[in-house]
Amino acid sequence: MSTLKIGLIGVGRMGRMYGQYLARRAQGAALVAVADQKAELAKSFAAEFEIPRWHSNYQDLLNDGGIDAVLVVTSTSTHKQVVMDAARSGKAIFCEKPIALTLEDGREMIASTEAAGVFFQMAFQRRFDVGYVAAKQKLEAGAIGEPVMFTSISRDPYPPPLEFCDPKVSGGLIADMGVHDFDVARMYMGEIRRVHAIGGVLAYPEMKSVGDIDNAIVDLVFQSGAMGVVQLSRNAAFGYDIRGEIWGTKGSIQIGYYRQTPIVTLTPEGVTHDAVPYFMERFENAYLAQIRNFVEHLQKDLPPSITGADAMAALRITLAANLSLREHRPVEVEASEAGRHRA
């Protein structure tokens, strides 16, 4: 099996992370080019990781016939243009979540990849985390009976830069963070019928200037009748707090941990250990497994592990939650394309 030649578009925080895994730890793949509109970033990243080619214009990368696949890790508001251009260039595509800020954009993106017949995989790294995977296996093995309630907690230690919080760029707190929780909810519990969201600016008053919130609660009613709740926060302060919980008729499963380093200090001030600093520490192995999965599925001609339809489902829930937040009422989640066609 020949080595997969990959180009990376976007070397911001997430782009650098994926790039490092590809450069050093993803067997069977070679990172041969990077692109970023900030030329200096592209150039220095290429130098550090001995990547042959770099560009300040991603179109140049897409025109590179020596590239088989691209990773799209630009800001969400630019996903549509980059993915559609990449599809037209015939490259296989890995796209960072969320797919887009609107359902229309998402639909156009998926249509373009289908029209071009290119491989298109979305990113939801929790699906590759050993904890979330083990929970899925336990659940399917019947360890806790029928699942009836789901909880998902995502808490960042601090907010992103203010310009990123602008809902026009990121989609806002619920889109940026909650989309992971909604994806996990679907994985364990099936589709979501209705949501109700509350939220506010409780920790960082400056959030108001860009129109975002910093804490939210989203209730979920699943099509099965089961229920769930998602809690989001930008002010964990002590570290990164990611938890999942499934309550079944015969037992429960809890996912997550609170101690990064295997050391505990016991002094008269108390028994103390560290917390998980942030997402790189918590999900390093999941991100790595995800990018390896992309490479493997492409090379073995397997279907994408996470599809555009998955991304659209999570986006529909996100948009319904945002509407609920604005209008202070429960909101039905729009049925999927397939679902609407069937109806």
Added chain:
Amino acid sequence: MSTLKIGLIGVGRMGRMYGQYLARRAQGAALVAVADQKAELAKSFAAEFEIPRWHSNYQDLLNDGGIDAVLVVTSTSTHKQVVMDAARSGKAIFCEKPIALTLEDGREMIASTEAAGVFFQMAFQRRFDVGYVAAKQKLEAGAIGEPVMFTSISRDPYPPPLEFCDPKVSGGLIADMGVHDFDVARMYMGEIRRVHAIGGVLAYPEMKSVGDIDNAIVDLVFQSGAMGVVQLSRNAAFGYDIRGEIWGTKGSIQIGYYRQTPIVTLTPEGVTHDAVPYFMERFENAYLAQIRNFVEHLQKDLPPSITGADAMAALRITLAANLSLREHRPVEVEASEAGRHRA
């Protein structure tokens, strides 16, 4: 200080528990009489704990001039009548939660105790649990900055007998269980402005026959702008699961534990410990501290630690949550009497 002579009205599950603490572990108090409409229960309990007098009619106990105070531990739907009769008899009163099934009943009860000038204390044992108390102290000491989100989880290992689940008797799941969570919410976060509830029969289909639910989620919006969520379940299956969590601008506090016996077994099947069986194991010390507090406050002429107003506030939240559940919409919590008068 002379010994406080106490009569116990109701020797069901909760009544027996309070009775035992009074009989054996509450210094300064003597349990001198019990009453239960099931004469056999009253008689056998009196025999077991060497209690001088027993009655099948609580009026006989109220007429006993040798009794200073009564514990009202009958079913919620009878609280009103018993408390008002006790007030008229001039006894000090300790009343099991919730105060009543309707605000009107509660108001009449409080009015009758005020008219009679008797000491009236409500039961919310979590306020005496070392965990909840320590969390309150940490919060007030500023350990986590301003509190912005609150979570409270109450899960029973199995449902009560079906006849008790009848909302006409118990008020339903949210009244029976959630009232504890609402009380704790107020203790940490202040008054609640609005609630939204979802719930359903997800684990025990027979619940439908009496009109109750077995799982619920209640969102809370506090007057401060902070938010919260209460999760209730009758199907923890593995044991009793009581948790609280407060997220502040500078840190978090978690309350609760998952291991009753200090032993862990490590075998090829995994690392295993027991869970907390049920409320007696979890809250034994809190119930004991609560009853001692009642005795102490009476003897030292201190005001009741938990007032009728506290009970009414929790009831208002409960009723709003039940209305939200029925009407599928967020519901404003009725302002307190004081609040309404001020408005």
Added chain:
Amino acid sequence: MSTLKIGLIGVGRMGRMYGQYLARRAQGAALVAVADQKAELAKSFAAEFEIPRWHSNYQDLLNDGGIDAVLVVTSTSTHKQVVMDAARSGKAIFCEKPIALTLEDGREMIASTEAAGVFFQMAFQRRFDVGYVAAKQKLEAGAIGEPVMFTSISRDPYPPPLEFCDPKVSGGLIADMGVHDFDVARMYMGEIRRVHAIGGVLAYPEMKSVGDIDNAIVDLVFQSGAMGVVQLSRNAAFGYDIRGEIWGTKGSIQIGYYRQTPIVTLTPEGVTHDAVPYFMERFENAYLAQIRNFVEHLQKDLPPSITGADAMAALRITLAANLSLREHRPVEVEASEAGRHRA
């Protein structure tokens, strides 16, 4: 069954604790007299707990025909005299550990109780702790196969007053603390054949002035061939640290816990909870269960749960360990009386 009338001899720290349990929480027993050579202590304790009679001379208590049983909670060096006098008076006896400082003293004590035909029970509260009891049950149920290694850790948060540390009074660190670990070792693993001890003054230089040590390690070789280690320390500093561990051919059991209050605080300084302050917090329920067991066995005419022979076995191990410590060599544990007679 009539109430057991009990006299308490010694109202120091441990005596007060037993006395409180008897006065308030031991059904079927009544504490009717206390004695302490410090008259003020006896008098004030009697007043506080409404105990009818107090004495500064324990002989007066022994001469009290209205007393059925006595608790001997004086300093170890006085156990012999008090127990023998109590036996002569015909009272049932509960004796705080360790039984004595020398085997000869212990043998005389046991002989005197046997000659007088009185009930004689020793104190080792860990045998009544839910953790140690559960571990015993798991072990006997075969949960971990054959036990092959045993670990016991006892760590105090700070040393006792210096005068108590004097080996002539307490027997020294290994006698005072290790005797609990040796008793537990026997309970799980059977008799001990050989010990090796090392120890020193590592934390409190003032210990040298009385000839005691503050840290020790004692290796155990059991008659079964299994092995063990006991670690003792007076400088846990953060709290009270009591652990047991049994390694079997098919698994392990761990006993102990590190968090007293069910609350965890998460701040940028770390994830922190409290520790177990000291023995009263750790073993309150065990001490209570032990004293109830004494009352129950006496009333039901059952044999003592912990015998003089148990106490002598633990003392033999203690003395062998002290000899090993002094002579820097492994020391065989003297066979029991029964064992020696058989030889």
Added chain:
Amino acid sequence: MSTLKIGLIGVGRMGRMYGQYLARRAQGAALVAVADQKAELAKSFAAEFEIPRWHSNYQDLLNDGGIDAVLVVTSTSTHKQVVMDAARSGKAIFCEKPIALTLEDGREMIASTEAAGVFFQMAFQRRFDVGYVAAKQKLEAGAIGEPVMFTSISRDPYPPPLEFCDPKVSGGLIADMGVHDFDVARMYMGEIRRVHAIGGVLAYPEMKSVGDIDNAIVDLVFQSGAMGVVQLSRNAAFGYDIRGEIWGTKGSIQIGYYRQTPIVTLTPEGVTHDAVPYFMERFENAYLAQIRNFVEHLQKDLPPSITGADAMAALRITLAANLSLREHRPVEVEASEAGRHRA
């Protein structure tokens, strides 16, 4: 800085692990050749990891002028010959622990590397584990005052193949496993003066046929006066159990963890999580960090992080413990070469 070209000698279990890290995750290094006397192993490993050259005779690898450094991961009894040959060939050397089975062999090895002037680094991966490193930092920062007692526990889930347990090959249980604990002991507590060991065949009777034991306890007396204990076992059964503990005058540090996957299952059978399967799961990051450290120190002309003198110190303790085990007495640890010269 040019890429370091490395040859791997020995592709057994440990050799394969190091080889994989070098092949895929050690930036700045290239694995260009492997050797194993089992030609098939060398060939297949080379094929799997796309390594240019393979040999069945390690001398051929040493004669390869295109190689800068070698990893010696053969069985302990062959370390001496391979290291001395490698030194003569002028290659930098990374040698798996323990250095040798006798002090004489170790001295000759070190002398040969010094004579040849080659870089020589020993392997003790715990020194690169985040837990052990963090504990060292806490200790040096004074977090627990003066360290007075040290505990180290190493437990394997099952024994190695019987032929490997032969003390003539591996040095026996204490050499094979305990050498890690002795190294860590030195790192935290300084040099060791005296040891006492007990051990036996308690779980696997077949061990007797090769003359090894499966469980041991080794007491340590440090030159500082502090004490320690090492517990070794081949029958953890539930998994891999590696713990360290340091007790200081002002607090304690505990190192280790018991849960590999971040998931807990709660059912009526109990609260259960997995354990750590074995050393690869526990120490993957430490092994990786260690091999990167070797590459980095070589490339930057830094001294070896772990020296031959460190390996010799651990070997002296091992040999003293084995002697103590045989002769049932405490044994002084031979002073180091430097120490003896000073005397």
